Amino acid sequence: MINLKNINYQISQKIILQNIDLNIQEGKTTVIMGKNGSGKSTLLKLLNQIIKPTSGLFDSTLSKSVPMLFQKPLMLQNSVNYNYHILQKIKKHQINHFWFKKFDISHLSNQKMNSLSEGEKQKVFISRIMSFDQSHLFLDEPNQSLDLQSEKLLIDLLINEKNQKTIVMTLHDFEIAKKIGDYFVYLENGKILLQDSYENFFKKFNF
Amino acid sequence: MLDTSKVLEAIGISLHVSFVSTLFAFLLSIFFGYLIATRKFFLKKYIVSFLGSLTSIPPVCAGLIVYLIISRSGPLGWMELLYTPSAMIIAQFIIIFPIMITLIINYIEREYPQLKDELISYGASQKDILFLLITNQKGIYLTTLLIGFGRAISEYGAAAIVGGSIDHVTRNMTAMIALETAKGNILIGVTLGAILISVSLIISFGINYFKNDD
Numbered sequence: 001m002i003n004l005k006n007i008n009y010q011i012s013q014k015i016i017l018q019n020i021d022l023n024i025q026e027g028k029t030t031v032i033m034g035k036n037g038s039g040k041s042t043l044l045k046l047l048n049q050i051i052k053p054t055s056g057l058f059d060s061t062l063s064k065s066v067p068m069l070f071q072k073p074l075m076l077q078n079s080v081n082y083n084y085h086i087l088q089k090i091k092k093h094q095i096n097h098f099w100f101k102k103f104d105i106s107h108l109s110n111q112k113m114n115s116l117s118e119g120e121k122q123k124v125f126i127s128r129i130m131s132f133d134q135s136h137l138f139l140d141e142p143n144q145s146l147d148l149q150s151e152k153l154l155i156d157l158l159i160n161e162k163n164q165k166t167i168v169m170t171l172h173d174f175e176i177a178k179k180i181g182d183y184f185v186y187l188e189n190g191k192i193l194l195q196d197s198y199e200n201f202f203k204k205f206n207f
Numbered sequence: 208m209l210d211t212s213k214v215l216e217a218i219g220i221s222l223h224v225s226f227v228s229t230l231f232a233f234l235l236s237i238f239f240g241y242l243i244a245t246r247k248f249f250l251k252k253y254i255v256s257f258l259g260s261l262t263s264i265p266p267v268c269a270g271l272i273v274y275l276i277i278s279r280s281g282p283l284g285w286m287e288l289l290y291t292p293s294a295m296i297i298a299q300f301i302i303i304f305p306i307m308i309t310l311i312i313n314y315i316e317r318e319y320p321q322l323k324d325e326l327i328s329y330g331a332s333q334k335d336i337l338f339l340l341i342t343n344q345k346g347i348y349l350t351t352l353l354i355g356f357g358r359a360i361s362e363y364g365a366a367a368i369v370g371g372s373i374d375h376v377t378r379n380m381t382a383m384i385a386l387e388t389a390k391g392n393i394l395i396g397v398t399l400g401a402i403l404i405s406v407s408l409i410i411s412f413g414i415n416y417f418k419n420d421d
Contacts, residue, residue, distance in 0.1 A: 050324050065328045074325040076343050086339070091329045 001026050002047050002168075007056035009039075009046060009190075016042045018190045020056070029158075029167040031177045034187035040170040041071055041140050043187065047168055048138040067091065068138035071170075073125040080116070080124055081109045087128065095131035102157060103127055103150070118145040126154065130161075137161070139169040143176060155179055178202070209395050213374075214383070217399075218406060221379040224292050224366065225359040228299035232307050232355055237348075240311035241337060245319050255312060261305035269301045270365030277369065290371035295379070298365035303355040310351045315340060349418040353411055360407055380406075 002024035009017040017039050024030050024047060032040045045051045046058075049065040067087070076083050088095045100106060103123040108116060116124070122145045129137070142158075143151045158167065158180055171177045177184065184201040186194040194204055243254065275281050277288040277297070288294045318340060326336050341348060363381035370377030372386060380403045388396035 045324065048328060050328055064330070067328050068325075070321070070325050072321060074322060076339065077345075078343075087329050090326065090331045090335050 001059075001061050003057075003059040004047070004053075005057040005059075007046065007053045007058060009042060009051065010054050016190050017046065017053075020192060022185065022192065022195065024166065024168055025183065026061070026166050027163065028182040029162055029169070029180055030183045030185065031181035032168065032170045032185045032187060033172070033174070033177060038187040039190040040187055042190075043185075044068070044138050044140050044168060044170055048136075062136060066134045066136050066138070067129050067132050069125060069129045069140055069142055071140040071144070073121075073128075075113050075121065075125075077112075077114060079110050079112060080105070083113060083124065084128055084131065088131075091132060093132050096133050097131065099127040099130040099157065102153065119147055119150060122146055123150060130157075135165055137165055137167045137169070139167070141170055141172065143171070143173065151176070209398060213378075214399065214402065216375060217378055217380045217383045218402065220292065220377065221360055221381070221403070222406070224295045224299060224379060225356055228296045228303065228359050229352060229356040231296070232300050232304040233348075233352055236304065236308040236311045236351070237341070240308045240315055241340070243308075244312045244315035245323075255309075258305050258312070259309050262309055264302065264305070265364070266298075266302050266362050267364035267368065270298045270368035273298045273301060273365065273369050289369060290373055290377060292370070292377055294369035295366040295377060298369045299359045299362060302362060302365060303358050306358065307351050307355045310347075310354065314344065314347045318344065346418045349414050353414045356410065356414075357407060360403070360410075 002022075004020050004022040007017060007020040007022075008015070020043065022043075032043060034040050042051070045068075046053060047060075048068050049060065049062065050068070052058075076086060078086075084095060084100075103126070105120065105123050105127065108120060108124070113121065113124070122142075126139075126142055129139070143154060146154060155176060161167070162180070162182075167180075169180075171181075178198070181198065183197055184195065184205075185192055186201075186205065194201065196204060243251065273294060274289070277283050277286065277294055279289070288297070319336075322340060322343070323336055326339065331339075361381065363385060366377075366379060367382055367385070370379070370382065372378045372382040378386070380399060384396050384399045384403065387399060
């Protein structure tokens with residue numbers, strides 16, 4: 001469980017998040033939505049303890065941050081394999097190749113990252129995060145750059161993971177959010193305008 | 208007449224002095240560049256601006272400053288460095304260090320925030336982050352090396368002031384070209400110039416080859 005009470009976050013004089021009250025339930029999928037620049041990515045980083053709030057109460061069952069999917073993920077200028085194994089070495093964790101196989105990107109192992117298409121890179125980044133078998137997943141726009149077929153596969157695979165993991169993700173696409181989410185948060189200008197479970201959220205949502 | 212052994216000696220002195228000054232400037236640029244770029248501290252903005260403005264220091268002035276420091280009556284006169292290859296290395300270091308550290312600070316300031324955020328989520332140490340900052344963009348570092356080395360090997364004013372162009376000791380390629388041209392041996396000067404350009408190009412080609420070998 002991750003609990004945020006009256007959380008504020010600012011960089012220099014700029015307020016990024018304001019009066020955030022949020023409770024992330026274990027074993028549930030929370031989807032954070034909102035316009036560009038509303039603070040979604042910052043909130044995700046804050047939930048994963050990558051950044052610390054400027055003020056407010058933060059409580060989490062996680063003792064430290066876990067590997068997360070960033071909007072602009074770390075791309076090492078080397079082979080796909082290297083991108084996996086160097087991070088595995090840092091994390092000191094055996095990797096699970098399940099997602100790598102499911103996305104059918106095994107044949108890309110020895111290719112240079114910068115020779116891949118944006119969609120292929122995104123599959124590598126998602127598989128890299130999923131390969132650590134962690135209990136909490138923080139995913140920032142995981143479907144970006146994916147074609148429709150790969151996007152469907154991603155959703156199916158995430159739905160399979162839903163019951164075993166706590167997932168927090170940012171999304172722009174409401175249809176995908178409806179398929180996968182249990183709890184929804186809508187941000188605007190760093191403030192939560194609406195948060196609720198599936199039925200209530202979409203009943204109330206009229207932004 | 209062009210004395211081959213003297214030319215080879217001058218090439219050797221040029222390469223030795225430029226390699227050592229570039230290497231020192233490069234290692235210290237990485238160390239201090241990393242410290243400056245990754246930390247927030249009082250006066251940081253002024254230090255970065257000051258280093259940036261030093262990139263345009265005229266080599267002759269750098270040579271003059273080093274001369275005043277290491278000359279017999281200067282604060283480091285007791286070290287007897289004047290008119291030695293070490294003095295030339297120090298002068299070249301002063302010219303190229305601001306250029307190299309400014310390039311490295313710019314690169315690290317651009318890459319570090321994102322790299323750090325994601326690597327921290329993997330539990331990476333500062334050592335891991337530094338390792339990946341260096342290995343992830345080898346091209347940036349090789350280009351920095353190349354710029355520093357190119358500037359060092361082609362420099363004349365500072366090395367001439369503190370080196371003194373002493374035969375067999377501090378007469379490097381640029382000093383030899385200036386000397387032969389001043390004596391009216393234009394053909395020898397041009398030949399030496401062509402040799403200097405060739406040596407620089409071979410080294411630049413080698414570094415560029417590794418840079419593009421990704």
